[in-house]
Amino acid sequence: MLSYAIRRVLLAFLILFVVMLAMYGMVFLVPGDPASVALGPRATPELKALLTARMGLDQPVAVQIWNFFRNAAAGDLGFDVWSRRPVLEVILEVFPRTLVLGLVALGWAVGLGVALGCLAVVWRGRPVDRLLGVLSVGMIAVPSFVVALYSLVIFSVWLGWLPAIGAGERGDFWGQARAVVLPAFAVGIGWVGYTARLVRAAMLEVMGASHIRTARAFGLPERIVVTKYALRVAIIPAIAIIAVGLGGILSSAVFVETVFSRPGIGTLITGAVQKRNYPVVMGTVLFMTAFYLLVVTLADLLIARLDPRVRDVLRG
Amino acid sequence: MDWRTDRRGLLRAGAGVLAGLTTGLIGAPRLAWAAAGGTLRIRVDSDFQVLDPYGIIGGLDEIIPRCTQVSLVRMGDTRKGNEWAPSGAETIEWLDPARIAFTLRDGMTWTKGFGPVTAEDVKFSYERIAGSDSAWAYQFEKLDHVEVTGALSGIIHLSDPFKPFIVIAMPYYGGHIVSQKAVTAAGGSYTTESPAECGPFVMESWEQNQKVTLVANPDWTGPKPDFDRVEFYIVSDDQAALLAYEADAFDFTRLAVNATRSVQASPPAGATVIEAASTRYTWLTININAEPLRDPRVRQAIQYAYDSDAVLQGAYDGLTTRSAGVIQPATKFARERNLIDARDVDKARALLAEAGAEGLVLQLIAATDSTSQTVAQIIQASLGEAGITVEIQPTEDAAYWAAGDKTQGDGYKSIELVLMNFAGGIEPTENLVWFRPDQIGVYNWSFFDSAEFEDLYQKVQVEADDDRRAAMFNRMEDLMELSGGFVFICFEPLTAIHDSDIDPVILADGHPDPVMFRKL
Numbered sequence A: 001m002l003s004y005a006i007r008r009v010l011l012a013f014l015i016l017f018v019v020m021l022a023m024y025g026m027v028f029l030v031p032g033d034p035a036s037v038a039l040g041p042r043a044t045p046e047l048k049a050l051l052t053a054r055m056g057l058d059q060p061v062a063v064q065i066w067n068f069f070r071n072a073a074a075g076d077l078g079f080d081v082w083s084r085r086p087v088l089e090v091i092l093e094v095f096p097r098t099l100v101l102g103l104v105a106l107g108w109a110v111g112l113g114v115a116l117g118c119l120a121v122v123w124r125g126r127p128v129d130r131l132l133g134v135l136s137v138g139m140i141a142v143p144s145f146v147v148a149l150y151s152l153v154i155f156s157v158w159l160g161w162l163p164a165i166g167a168g169e170r171g172d173f174w175g176q177a178r179a180v181v182l183p184a185f186a187v188g189i190g191w192v193g194y195t196a197r198l199v200r201a202a203m204l205e206v207m208g209a210s211h212i213r214t215a216r217a218f219g220l221p222e223r224i225v226v227t228k229y230a231l232r233v234a235i236i237p238a239i240a241i242i243a244v245g246l247g248g249i250l251s252s253a254v255f256v257e258t259v260f261s262r263p264g265i266g267t268l269i270t271g272a273v274q275k276r277n278y279p280v281v282m283g284t285v286l287f288m289t290a291f292y293l294l295v296v297t298l299a300d301l302l303i304a305r306l307d308p309r310v311r312d313v314l315r316g
Numbered sequence B: 001m002d003w004r005t006d007r008r009g010l011l012r013a014g015a016g017v018l019a020g021l022t023t024g025l026i027g028a029p030r031l032a033w034a035a036a037g038g039t040l041r042i043r044v045d046s047d048f049q050v051l052d053p054y055g056i057i058g059g060l061d062e063i064i065p066r067c068t069q070v071s072l073v074r075m076g077d078t079r080k081g082n083e084w085a086p087s088g089a090e091t092i093e094w095l096d097p098a099r100i101a102f103t104l105r106d107g108m109t110w111t112k113g114f115g116p117v118t119a120e121d122v123k124f125s126y127e128r129i130a131g132s133d134s135a136w137a138y139q140f141e142k143l144d145h146v147e148v149t150g151a152l153s154g155i156i157h158l159s160d161p162f163k164p165f166i167v168i169a170m171p172y173y174g175g176h177i178v179s180q181k182a183v184t185a186a187g188g189s190y191t192t193e194s195p196a197e198c199g200p201f202v203m204e205s206w207e208q209n210q211k212v213t214l215v216a217n218p219d220w221t222g223p224k225p226d227f228d229r230v231e232f233y234i235v236s237d238d239q240a241a242l243l244a245y246e247a248d249a250f251d252f253t254r255l256a257v258n259a260t261r262s263v264q265a266s267p268p269a270g271a272t273v274i275e276a277a278s279t280r281y282t283w284l285t286i287n288i289n290a291e292p293l294r295d296p297r298v299r300q301a302i303q304y305a306y307d308s309d310a311v312l313q314g315a316y317d318g319l320t321t322r323s324a325g326v327i328q329p330a331t332k333f334a335r336e337r338n339l340i341d342a343r344d345v346d347k348a349r350a351l352l353a354e355a356g357a358e359g360l361v362l363q364l365i366a367a368t369d370s371t372s373q374t375v376a377q378i379i380q381a382s383l384g385e386a387g388i389t390v391e392i393q394p395t396e397d398a399a400y401w402a403a404g405d406k407t408q409g410d411g412y413k414s415i416e417l418v419l420m421n422f423a424g425g426i427e428p429t430e431n432l433v434w435f436r437p438d439q440i441g442v443y444n445w446s447f448f449d450s451a452e453f454e455d456l457y458q459k460v461q462v463e464a465d466d467d468r469r470a471a472m473f474n475r476m477e478d479l480m481e482l483s484g485g486f487v488f489i490c491f492e493p494l495t496a497i498h499d500s501d502i503d504p505v506i507l508a509d510g511h512p513d514p515v516m517f518r519k520l
Helices: A002-029 A034-039 A045-054 A061-073 A087-122 A127-141 A144-158 A173-206 A210-217 A222-259 A265-274 A278-306 A308-315 B007-025 B060-068 B119-127 B165-169 B180-185 B238-246 B257-265 B296-305 B308-314 B345-354 B370-385 B397-403 B428-435 B451-462 B466-482
Strands: B039-044 B073-075 B084-086 B089-096 B099-104 B143-148 B153-158 B201-207 B211-216 B229-234 B252-254 B271-286 B361-367 B389-395 B417-423 B486-499
Touching: A002 A061, A002 A278, A034 A045, A034 B397, A087 A127, A087 A173, A087 A222, A087 A265, A087 A278, A127 A173, A144 A173, A144 A222, A144 B238, A173 A222, A210 A222, A222 A265, A222 A278, A265 A278, B039 B238, B060 B201, B060 B211, B060 B229, B073 B165, B084 B089, B099 B119, B119 B143, B119 B153, B119 B180, B238 B252, B238 B257, B257 B271, B257 B370, B257 B486, B271 B296, B296 B345, B296 B370, B308 B370, B308 B486, B361 B370, B361 B397, B370 B389, B370 B417, B389 B397, B428 B451, B428 B466, B451 B466, B466 B486
Parallel strands: B039 B229, B039 B252, B361 B389, B361 B417
Antiparallel strands: B073 B084, B089 B099, B099 B153, B143 B153, B201 B211, B211 B229, B252 B486, B271 B417, B271 B486
16 A cells, blocks of 8 residues: 555656656747747837846756756745746635635535436436436536536626626625636536436446345335445545546636636636746646646545555555 | 544545635635726726836736826827827926927825936936837937926927927827836836836736726825726636626726627617727738748739728628728828729739739738637638638737747748737827838838838928828828738727716727726
8 A cells, every 4th residue: 555655656746747847848849039929029128138037048948947847846936927926826826716616616516416326326217317317418518618608698697696707805705605606617517417427327336236235125215225325335436536527627717717707727827828927837837737646646545545445456 | 533534534524625625715815796986997808017118018008007107198088089188297388399398297206205206207217218129219219308407397309390299209108207216226127016106096906817906096196086996807808808897897898899789789788888980900911021922913912802891891890991001091191092992803813823823822820819810711711712822820919929020030031911900199100100111020020111111201200281291191101002011901990888977088099098087
C-alpha cells in the first residue's frame, strides 16, 4: 500500500513536471514577442520593454527556464504583469469561487444522478427506466454553455429570480448562494446523466451478487436492498469517476464563468490568455494541474483503502 | 477522535466538507448583480491595461482617466455635435492662431498628497508625449512648448497655426493631465496603478477581468457628477451582456449591431435604444506589398467585385450606408462617393484575366466578433463570384494586432486582406493620420505610401479655409482608393441600450463619458 502511494505521488510529480515544461515551451512556440502582442501596436517601446522585463523574457532562455522551475518549486509563481500582485495570491483569491462552483455542481449532480440511477435499477426494463435512460443521455449531450444561456434567459431575464452575473457581494451569504445556482446547474447537468448511467450499470452488476440474493431471501424490502446493500458497493467505482469528473467540471466552469461573468479560475485564465499575461497563464495551469492530480491521487488512494478487492491486489 | 476510512465515514465527511466549503470558505466573492441609487453600472467588453495617458491603449484604458483625471477641455455627446467646453480649465482662449492661453480651475488637488494641480503639470503632461514614441504623439504634433505663466496659468505655443488642436489634443487620450511629481516618483510612467488622481472620481477597487469601481472624489471641487459611484462590469460577449442588461445587471451597454433591430422592435421595459452615427470606420485592407496583390489590376478587381449592398444589409441590417473614405459621411469634409462606386463583377473578372491572376487565392484576416465574421463571409462570397477564392482567418484580438505589426517580424509584409476598423475622431486628420508612410507596419497595413498624401496631410493641418480643406481631404481619400489598397465599407452604427431614466453621454470615439451621465 505504501509503495503504491509513493508510486502515485511520484507519477503526479512527473506529470506536473511535463505540464510545466509544456506550458513554458508554449511561450516560445507562439509567434511574436509576447509583450508586443499583449500591448498591441499602440504600445510605446518603453512599455513593451517594461512588460518584457516583468515577464522575465529579457533574460536568456536557459535562465528563464531555470528561474521558472526553481521559483515554482518554492511556491513562487511569479507576478501578474498588469496588477504586479503575486500570481499565487491572485489564484487563491478566485480559486475558492471556482471550487465552490465545482463542488456545488458536483454535489447536486451526484446526488440526483445516484437517485436516478437507483430508480432506474428498481424499475429496470420498465418505461420509467427507459425514460430515465433517454433523459440521462439528453443531459449528457447538451453543452453546458447552452444550458447556461437558456437558464439565464429563463431564471434571470424572464422570471427575475436569480442574478444574471457575478458571484454575490462579500459577506452576503444568500446573495452568494443565489449567484451560484444557475452556474452550478449549467455545469452539473451533464454529470447528472453521466452519474445516473454509471450508477445504474454498477448497480445492475451488484444486484446479481450473492449478498443481495441473501438479503432478498430474508424478505427485506427492495428499497432497503437497493439503498443499503447494493448502493454501498456500487458507489465505489463512482468515486474514481467523480474525482476525474471534478476536473471536467472545473473545465466546464471556464465557459460558464464567462457567460455569467463570475469571478473564478475560468475567467482568470481566459483574461490572461487574451492579454498574454503569461505568468498568470502558466501559474494558473500549473495550480489547476496540481489540484487535479491531488484529487485524482487522493481518490486512487481512497479506493485502495476502501475497496478490499483493490487492497488485496496491491498486497499481491 | 476516531477517524474511520469506511464508506459511511467517507460519505459523511464528504458531505460535511461540501457543506463547509459552500457556506464558509468564500468570504471573498463580491461581484454585484444589481446595484441601485447613486450607482451607475456600465458594461464594457474588456479590462484596462494602461492608465498612463502616455501609453493608453484604448477602451476602458481611456474611459477611466475621463473620470479620475482632468483634461483642459471636455467633449460633449457625439450625437449632439461634439461640442467642447472648458473642464479642468477655468478659461481657455486663442491669443493668436498659434497660441492658446489657459487658466486652471482653482482648488483641484492630487490624491496621495501630491498637492494642487498646476500649470507645470499641464506642461509636463503635454510635452512628455509630444515628439515621443507614444501612439498619441500625433495629437501634439503641432505643439511647440507650454509656457507656464503662473501656478494655474500658461500659454500653449504651437509650431504652426492649428485650429483643431483643442479638439484633437486636449479632451482625451494624451490630453489627460497627470501629476508631474507623482509620475516622476513612479519612475516616469505607470501602467495599472495611477500614482495620483484629481478628477471627479477615484478608483476604489479593481477585480481583474470582472469589475472596476470608482467612487466620488471627496476633494473634487468642480461640478458634481449625478452619480457618486461608477461600476464597470467587464463582459466580453455582446449577447451575454444583452441578457444581463435585461436582467437588470447594468444601466448601459453597447449592443451588437446584428441584435439592434430585434431589440428596437421589442425593447425591454424602461429601456432606450441608441442608434446613431459613429466615428468608427470599417474598411478592407488590401496589402499592396503582398506578392499576389502587387499588380494594381488585381487590387482594382477586388474593389469592383466587392458587394457593398450585401455587406450593409447582411452584416449591418441596413443601419448604415457605404462610406467613401475614413472621414465621417454627412460632414462637410467627407467625399461624396467612391471612385469605384458600383459593383461590376464582369469588369473584375476581366481585370483578373488581364493580370493573369485567374484562380487567385487570398487570405482574409478578420476579428472573431460576429459582425466582422459576417462581413468577412460576404466579402468571401462576393469575391468568389469574380473567381477569387478567399480563405477567412478568424483571429483573436492580440494575434490580430500582431499580424500587421512590424515589430513582430516580417509577417506584416505579406498579409493579404484584413478587415479593419478604427475608432475615429471628429477632426479628419485624426482619421487620416494612420495612413501616412510612417505608419506602415504600425496601422497602415496596406503599405499605402504616397508622397502626395503626406504633402497634403502637412498642408491641410495649417489650412484654415474649410472649402480648401475639404478639397484636400477629398483628394487624400482619392489617393487611398486609387492605390487599390482600400475598400471603404462603412462607418459602423453606434448602437447601445440604457435605462430610460438616465441620459448617457457618448464621445466621438464611441465610448461613454460617465462623468457626464445625467439622471432624469
